Amino acid sequence: MEPLTPLKILQTRSVADLVREEIIGLIKQGALVAGDKLNEVDYAQRFGVSRAPVREALRALEAAGLVRLEKNRGVFVREIAEPEARELYELRATLDEMAGRLLAPKVTPAIAAELHEWLERLAGVAATGDMARYFPLNIAFHDRLLVLAGNATLTEFYRQAMDRMHLLRRRNFNEGLGTPASQKEHREIVAALTTRDPAASAAAMRQHVLNGYARLVQHPPAAGRRAPRR
Amino acid sequence: MEPLTPLKILQTRSVADLVREEIIGLIKQGALVAGDKLNEVDYAQRFGVSRAPVREALRALEAAGLVRLEKNRGVFVREIAEPEARELYELRATLDEMAGRLLAPKVTPAIAAELHEWLERLAGVAATGDMARYFPLNIAFHDRLLVLAGNATLTEFYRQAMDRMHLLRRRNFNEGLGTPASQKEHREIVAALTTRDPAASAAAMRQHVLNGYARLVQHPPAAGRRAPRR
């Protein structure tokens, strides 16, 4: 009943919105990495628009913590270095923990079945070793858990935290994913949720994130790129 | 050594930043309430600037969840109604809980002394019944706890959540503050922190927020203002 594709887009989405999403996409796929500068004129021309909507998009990205605006100097993709990386993982651990506690009592047989489907899909892709596919799938799995938890505000904050994780040096963010340990923790999370035990589910999700951080830091940091001074 | 006031401001802060902070201030002090429309030309003239920086400020406020942009219709102060209000309090309870757990082991005698000072100040102002003074003091107290917890990212997310609380109908957000029950919980929080017990501190802070929500909902909702349709 709703075409929703052709003109509803132009009726609801402004150019600034599209630019914002496009840039977020570039960050998520690694085309833009921490420290990169975003030239307003370049991006305006790339999208065939003027600078005004680009600037609005960049302002929104700044508020989301993805870029850093330096007056009269330019916009740079934020870089998350060590003190902050740990902070971010601790925060995400707490958010995931909350999601586990909320979701557990809501798990129905249908939800349990869906979660086991996710496990199979994750295991299948992990077996191929194709990180380019596993990476977004893993994020989608965790995002789905948050959505199922039923607190939209929590999901919004969680997504903001997850977006920032892409600002870690990509080489690192990927490492340790899809490992047997990570798979095992996924199964433990689903198992706890299936028993509808809030405390166990919360603990499993929290621990999974903290272990993910441990797997991250034990991998050698990638060599630094250009580092805009200051 | 640093004047930091006169020209450092103009060197680092753009007009859009100032406008953004100004509007946030209007929301915090209640001059702007949920549902109000923000006319771009009006605010541009009020601050003596053009629409461009105003629009950038509004984009940032949208990303922070404080306003809602409707294409070709305008910008409106977001309204937080019942399902979302509960979500927000649950989230804040979790963030405060995390802060309590982080802060407890860091409490030194100096910090304990500072916290007791806060208690006295809060009790003093609460005794006067002057909510206009108690209200920001209470927020500053909780903010201070977050800062002392030492996780800057957590503090940032917490502040974003707190900012949104101002979008609850102000009549409600104030009610229940400074009550004996609230004061008692403050003392329990500081007591737990002083013993450096992470679990007890986390629980006290969590419960304080959840009780605050309970005190909120048991007060009659203020009559609605204009409600922009859709």
Added chain:
DNA sequence: GGTTTGTATATTGTCGACATTTAGGCAAAG
């Protein structure tokens, strides 16, 4: 009388241009 159509006004979305500032190169002075 109620509904619809048409028009006028106001507001937003976007654009192009100007002023200001920064970054870098080059030359002159030390």
Added chain:
DNA sequence: CTTTGCCTAAATGTCGACAATATACAAACC
């Protein structure tokens, strides 16, 4: 050879204006 100063180019901050959309009101029609 280093440093200082100036100058040029590029990029950002801000502005005013135009086009497109939505809202309000009035007229016309059933």
